[in-house]
Amino acid sequence: MLELQDISLLPKADCDGLPPLYRISLRLAPSERCIALWGAPDSGIDELLQAVAGTGRAYTGNILWKGLDVSANRKQAVGFVKPAHLAPPALPDTTVTTHLLAAAAEHSASKDAAAAMVERVLDEAHLTEFSDHKLSVLTPLLKTRLALATALLHEPELVLCGGLATELDTLEENTLLHQLKASSARGRTVLFTPHALRDLTTPDSIIVLHEGQLIFHAPPEHLLHYFDIQDASQLEKQLTNRSSEEWARSWRKHRSTFYRMRAAEGFPAQKPLTTLLQHKPLEQESALPSDDAARVEFFVETYHKIRTEIAKLIVGQEEVIEQLLIAVLAGGHCLLEGVPGLAKTAVIRTLSQTLQLAFRRIQFTPDLMPADVTGTDILQEDPATGRRSLVFQKGPIFTQMLLADEINRTPAKTQAALLEAMQEHSVTAGGHTVKLAQPFFVLATQNPIEQEGTYPLPEAQKDRFLFHIRVGYPDRESERLVIERTTGDYQADVQPVIDGPQILECQKTARRIPVPAHVMDFVLNLVRSTRPDDPDAPAFVHDLISWGAGPRACQCLVSGAKVRAILQGRFHVSIEDIEALALPVLRHRIVPSFQAESEGINADKIILRLLASIPRLPAATSL
Template sequence: MDKENLTETSWMNAPESNSAAIGEADLNLLHDARRRVIEELGKIIVGQEEVIDEILICLFSRGHVLLEGVPGLAKTLMISTLAKTLDLSFSRIQFTPDLMPADVTGTEIMEEDRATGHRELRFMPGPLFANVVLADEINRTPPKTQASLLEAMQERQVTAGRERHQLDDPFFVLATQNPIEQEGTYPLPEAQQDRFMFKIYVDYPSFDEEFEVARRTTGTATAEAEPVLRGEEILRLQQLVRQVPVSDHIVRYALSLVRQTRVGGEGVPDFVEDLVGWGAGPRAVQFLILGGKARALLQGRHHVQVEDIQALAPPVLRHRMVVNFAAESEGITSDEVVARIIDATPTTEDELSRDARFQKIFAS
C-alpha cells in the first residue's frame, strides 16, 4: 500500500490486541451496552430496530453513517436521541446552499490584547468539534462545503491555516439526505460517499408502529432518554471490536463479494458486467470485516460468521457500486445486484477453493 493510502486509512489501522483476551465479561459488556441504548431509544423512537442496530455497529466500528429516507421518518430525532443516550457532546449542522466550509469546521479570527496591543490569530472551533455530529440534509449544500467534512471524517482533525486541530474521540458523523425534492440539491460525490461506512435506508413504519407513533405523539405524556454510556466506555467497546478474531475464510468470503462488483475483473459474473458501471474499492472489504466483528459481539458471539458479512453487504456496498443505464432502465438497484452476488457466492471454504471462477478471482 502506498503512503497516500496508508494516510487515508490510518484511523482504521490501529494495532489490534490479542484476540484471546475477549472473555465472557467483555462479550457481556457490549451486549449489555446495546440493550441499554436500545431501551433508552425505545422511549422516544418506535420500531426501526434494524436501522438502530446498523448505527450501533458503525459507532462501535469507528465508522460514519449516511441515512437516507423521505421526510418525517424521525431520522433527526433518532440521531439526537442517540447522542443523549451516549452522554456525548452533540452538534447539529443544518446544511443549506449558503453554508460555507468555515461555518462547519471553524475559522481563525484576529484577537487583540487590550493591555499590550498585541494581535494574534486564534482559532474558533466550529460545530464539527463535537463527539456526535448530525449533518442534516447534507445534499443541500454545495460540494465545497460537503468536502469540509472529509478530513474530519478520515483523519479526525481539522486544518485551519497552517495549524491542525485534533477532534475528540469518540467522533461519529451521521449525515441525512432525502431521495425526493432533488431540485436545488447537490448529490454527494461517490468519493465522499465512500467515507461513510454504511448507507442506511430508513423505511416507512409498519401499521402497528405508526399506530404507536400516533398514540404517543398526540397526547400530553413526554419521555426523555437518559445517558447510559460515557465516552471512555465507547472507546473501550471500540477496542473490543478490533479484538474479535476473524478467520482467513471469512476474509476471503468478504473479498469474493467485493471483487465481484468490479467490472472487467477475473471471474466477475456476467450479470455484473451487464448491470454495473463500476464497483467497490478496498475500503468496502475493511468495513465488511470490521462491521462483521461488531455485529458478532452485539449478537453475543466471539467470532465472525458468513451471515454477518451477508447481512452487512447491502449497507456497505450500495453506495460504493454504481449501476449503469441498462440497470436503471430496468429498475434494478444496487441492492438487487448485491443480493444476486451473495446468491452466486459459495459460503463454505471448500466450495470457494474448488470453484474455478473464484480461483480466478483469488489469483487476479
C-alpha cells in the same frame, strides 16, 4: 405485548440497607401470562413489585409500562395484591361481601355496578361459597383469595402478587398458584413471587433477580440446565447460596444456547441483564472489567440498554437502530437516507442522549460555507496590549458526535469540509492541523436524490461512511403509536448509558474478534465481484455496474461483522454477519450503469444478486 421498561430505582438517602434496582427491562411475549418472580431475600423482588404498584415509597426513579409512565396509569392498569390485605381486619365482624362492596365503591359510581363487580371477583377468586363468612374466621388461604379478589375489582391488565404464600402450606400454595394461572387465562398478566420454587409447571416463565439485576427470564423447564443443577429438590437452596462469580459463570457457559432457546420459544429479542459485572449504576462505573469475556458481556449489555433507552422515544425502525449502533460500536460514520418525516434526525438525537459525548448539529443549507463547518481565523484584540492577532475560532465540527442534517442540501465544496475529519479525525485550517476528540462520529441524514434542491454527495465522500442506511415508512401499528405519542402528553426521559472511554474500549473489544479464513475469502469474493474489470466478476456485473467497491468496503464489512457477531452471541465472524451487512456497506459504493437504471435495477438488487452468486465455502476449504 406487555413491557416494563427502565426500572431503575435507588434507595432514598434515609433508607440505608435496601437493595438498589438497576436498569431492568422486561419484555413479555404474548404467550407469557403467568410469570413467577424469584430471588433471594436481598434480590430486590419485593421492592420491584412494590415500586411498580406504587407502594415502594423508599425508592426514587421511574418506570415505563407500554411506553407510558406507570405512575400516571397505575390505578387502572395495575392490581397489587398487597401483603397488608392479610393482616387482621379492623372490623372482624365484616363479611367477605361487605368488605368487597366497600372496596368496589371506590371504583364504581353506582351500587348496582359495585354489586356486579363483587359477584364477578367472588366467582374468579372461588369465594362465592364463603361470601357470608366473617373475616375473622377466614383461613390463610381464604384471606389470600380475598386479597386477590380485592385487587381484581377494577379488572387490571397486570396483577402483582408479592409475599402472599408465606403463611400457606405446600398444598395451599399450589392451590393458589393454579388459581393465579386460571386468572391469567382470562387475558391478564400475573406476576407473582412463590414462597418456594416447588412447582415449575404452573408459570409460563420464570424471572430470577440477583442483587437488583435481572439474570434469567425463560420457560421454567430451562432453569435447571441453565444453572447446572441436577436435582430439582436442591434448586432453591443452590440458587440462594450461589455467589456472584457462580452467577456470571453460568451465564458465560450457557449464553449462546440460552439465546437460541429463547428464539425457538418465540420470546422477544432481548438479552437479560445478567452481567453482575457491575454492582453500581452504570453512570458510576469508570472502567470495563479486565478479562475479555467480561468485556464482551459489558458490550452486549450496553447495546441492549441503549436500545431500551432509544425505544422510549423512537417507535419501530428496529433495523435502522441496529445498524446505527453497529456503526457506532465499530467506530464508523453513518449516512441515513429517507423522505422527510421518518424520524432520521430524531433517531440520531435520541442516540446522542444515550452517549455521554459532546454533540453538535449542523443544518446543511445551500448557502453554508466550509468555514461554517471547520471554523475560521478571526481578528481579535488583546485588551492588555491593544495588539491585534488572528485567533482560530473552532467550528461545530470540533465535537465527538456530529449530526450533519440534510447533508445533500449543500454544495460539494461544503460537503468536502468533512472529508479530512471523517478519515483522519483531524481538521486543517489556517495552516494548523488540530486533532479531534475521540471517539468521533459523523451521522448524516439526506433526502432521496430525486428530491428537489439536493446536491449528490461525491463518491469520495460517500465512501467514508461505514453504512448507508435506508429509512423506510413505519408499519401500521408503529405509525399509530407515533401519532398517539406525538399528539398527546407523552414525555420520554432518555438516560445516558455509556461514555467516550467505554465506547473506545468496546471498539477495541470488537477488533479482537477473529475472522475465519473462509469468511475472509467470502468478503474478498463479494467485494471484488462488484468490479466490472475483475476477470472473476459474474457476467451480469459488466452490464449493470459502472464502478465497483474499493478495498474500504472489505474493511467496513469486516469491522461491522465483528460487532454483529458479538451481539449475536458469537466469538467469531460468520458468513451470516457479512450477508446481513452487505446492503448498508455496499449500496453507496457501487454505481449502477445506465442499462441497470433503464431497467429499474438499483444497487440493492445488484447486491442481492451478487450474494446469491458467491459460493459459500466450508470452513475447512480455506484453512
